Amino acid sequence: MNSEHSKDYSDLDRIRIEEGAEKCRETFGEVLRRSPRQAAALLNDDRLMFTTLYILHLQRPHPRVQRYLSPRNMIAVGIALQIRNPRTKRADALSSGNESVQSALRWILDTGSPEEIQEDFYEEILDVAVSVLLRAYKDADALPPAVGLLFSRNRNERCIHDLVWSLFRFHDPRVLRLIAERIRSANQEDAALATELLNIEELGLSGKGDRESRYSRYIRWLEENQPYLYFTDESFQCSSNPAFADVDLERKYLQREPNSCERQPLVLAKEEEKGCLNSFKRLSCRKQRALSEYSQRLRSRNIQAWQKWLRLPVDEQLRAAKAGSEEEK
Amino acid sequence: MIVISGSPLQLPDFTPKYPPNSVERLLLVQMSESGKSYRFDSPEQLRFELQLRSAIVDASKSLSRSGLRFEVFHKSECNPEYWNRSGSGGFRLKEGASPAAAIRDIFKNGKKYATECATAMVIVYFGALLNVFGEEAFNRLFPSIYLMNWHGLPSLLKEVGSLREVADILPGDRCYFRNPDVDPKTPEMQGENVIVLTDGKYYGHGVGIAGAEKIIRLLNLSREKDSQQSAYFVENSAGRPNFKRLAAAYGTQTAAVQPSA
Numbered sequence: 307m308n309s310e311h312s313k314d315y316s317d318l319d320r321i322r323i324e325e326g327a328e329k330c331r332e333t334f335g336e337v338l339r340r341s342p343r344q345a346a347a348l349l350n351d352d353r354l355m356f357t358t359l360y361i362l363h364l365q366r367p368h369p370r371v372q373r374y375l376s377p378r379n380m381i382a383v384g385i386a387l388q389i390r391n392p393r394t395k396r397a398d399a400l401s402s403g404n405e406s407v408q409s410a411l412r413w414i415l416d417t418g419s420p421e422e423i424q425e426d427f428y429e430e431i432l433d434v435a436v437s438v439l440l441r442a443y444k445d446a447d448a449l450p451p452a453v454g455l456l457f458s459r460n461r462n463e464r465c466i467h468d469l470v471w472s473l474f475r476f477h478d479p480r481v482l483r484l485i486a487e488r489i490r491s492a493n494q495e496d497a498a499l500a501t502e503l504l505n506i507e508e509l510g511l512s513g514k515g516d517r518e519s520r521y522s523r524y525i526r527w528l529e530e531n532q533p534y535l536y537f538t539d540e541s542f543q544c545s546s547n548p549a550f551a552d553v554d555l556e557r558k559y560l561q562r563e564p565n566s567c568e569r570q571p572l573v574l575a576k577e578e579e580k581g582c583l584n585s586f587k588r589l590s591c592r593k594q595r596a597l598s599e600y601s602q603r604l605r606s607r608n609i610q611a612w613q614k615w616l617r618l619p620v621d622e623q624l625r626a627a628k629a630g631s632e633e634e635k
Numbered sequence: 636m637i638v639i640s641g642s643p644l645q646l647p648d649f650t651p652k653y654p655p656n657s658v659e660r661l662l663l664v665q666m667s668e669s670g671k672s673y674r675f676d677s678p679e680q681l682r683f684e685l686q687l688r689s690a691i692v693d694a695s696k697s698l699s700r701s702g703l704r705f706e707v708f709h710k711s712e713c714n715p716e717y718w719n720r721s722g723s724g725g726f727r728l729k730e731g732a733s734p735a736a737a738i739r740d741i742f743k744n745g746k747k748y749a750t751e752c753a754t755a756m757v758i759v760y761f762g763a764l765l766n767v768f769g770e771e772a773f774n775r776l777f778p779s780i781y782l783m784n785w786h787g788l789p790s791l792l793k794e795v796g797s798l799r800e801v802a803d804i805l806p807g808d809r810c811y812f813r814n815p816d817v818d819p820k821t822p823e824m825q826g827e828n829v830i831v832l833t834d835g836k837y838y839g840h841g842v843g844i845a846g847a848e849k850i851i852r853l854l855n856l857s858r859e860k861d862s863q864q865s866a867y868f869v870e871n872s873a874g875r876p877n878f879k880r881l882a883a884a885y886g887t888q889t890a891a892v893q894p895s896a
Contacts (some may be wrong), residue, residue, distance in 0.1 A: 466723075544798025544813075
């Protein structure tokens with residue numbers, strides 16, 4: 307939510323925040339008894355937060371206000387119904403390509419995530435909002451609140467698996483950067499989750515030092531590898547320790563950048579390059595990593611030297627890489 | 636090829652112990668005909684793997700008949716007599732409850748439970764281990780159980796949480812069907828974890844016992860509009876428990892319950 311407006315609460319939000327959910331329900335109930343139209347007007351307030359709509363109308367819908375609800379609230383009601391009874395046939399409240407749906411989903415995420423209610427139904431609505439915003443609407447602006455939601459939910463020991471899946475399915479290194487910010491969090495749960503999701507230990511980046519140095523190490527690694535990074539589509543559904551993103555070492559070795567963050571097979575025209583790659587593929591993962599890193603460093607320093615090095619047999623490349631790395635130390 | 640203590644296994648010496656068409660016999664034939672060498676330290680170690688793989692197949696069939704329902708974690712359900720439902724939707728063994736009785740209850744009263752496909756796979760493993768180890772050893776080896784997809788696996792089972800490249804897909808393996816273009820509204824249909832049975836069949840929770848074609852067809856029903864990519868079976872990739880470590884644990888446990896001479 308925009309911080310400038312955070313103090314500009316609607317009447318119902320103010321009651322919920324200052325006096326609690328029960329008082330808010332009571333007040334709304336009194337207005338509803340007098341005038342459903344007036345009750346709906348309170349819900350239709352542009353400033354209303356999703357959390358308040360949820361406790362007043364989605365947990366237990368009031369049929370009398372339904373017909374007076376604004377399009378935004380009607381969409382939210384439709385989404386909630388769809389999630390509550392997924393097997394019931396009805397019009398798709400989340401159909402893509404519809405600006406009003408996207409706007410309602412953003413409202414749900416932006417105003418519903420700062421004070422997430424720890425209820426499965428509420429969380430499922432938020433999960434679907436994130437998933438549809440990122441995949442169907444390609445809404446990159448939803449990334450920061452979605453990452454915020456992921457970490458706050460993790461702190462509450464609630465289910466994060468679908469949020470994680472949606473974020474990595476977006477196939478965008480910005481997700482890695484947003485998560486990386488939490489490596490330097492003072493909150494241990496945040497730092498531990500960031501470390502797990504970014505595979506910091508498997509990448510050999512945990513090492514010594516404080517939070518800031520771990521963060522800097524990861525950012526340096528990301529900057530070096532981002533051109534060759536791809537998203538694996540692994541998830542917690544298929545693995546206990548998924549590697550969500552990885553480096554295409556073959557492309558890094560030959561310095562061939564792909565045009566997206568998806569793994570793309572290398573198409574090589576020159577026999578020389580094909581032979582080079584075949585020898586590279588037979589190496590252990592550790593040696594592949596060492597060669598690809600050296601290749602990148604050498605090319606950035608001296609392109610002629612790099613071209614000459616790449617023409618050497620792979621054993622000699624390895625020797626040169628070892629000698630070069632020791633010199634750099 | 637099967638190699639025991641450095642020597643190739645003579646199949647005719649081993650197969651008669653198992654009925655024709657049994658899971659064990661099929662495994663022996665498939666492993667012997669493979670280009671990969673399956674190495675064992677002793678015949679007992681091989682027998683244990685055959686027994687456990689067969690038990691995994693049996694447990695899959697039992698679970699598919701148990702009435703266990705498919706639900707996402709936000710809607711998961713368990714029998715509170717044995718389990719506490721966690722905030723994440725997983726099932727944690729209740730303090731004081733018998734691990735064996737709690738696992739058996741899922742197979743017996745499946746209708747009281749609802750969960751996603753990965754958790755069902757873990758339940759299959761526990762069911763199989765209970766059958767092989769027996770109640771006493773099972774309770775000693777798995778005193779606390781948390782059932783939530785591949786999270787919180789006990790160290791004796793941690794390998795099943797990762798898919799690794801394998802030369803052969805064998806009965807009792809855990810495999811995966813991926814649905815890359817899944818509809819974002821149904822993340823639970825992003826894929827299907829399965830246990831490999833025999834005759835080209837798989838057990839997947841929510842799908843039941845089916846061939847690859849049916850599983851792919853069902854996953855394809857939950858794709859996003861205008862999808863161009865079908866769901867598919869992830870080839871040459873399987874999750875397997877560390878049979879040798881489990882065999883060692885089994886040996887220790889059975890020795891522990893044998894009366895001393």
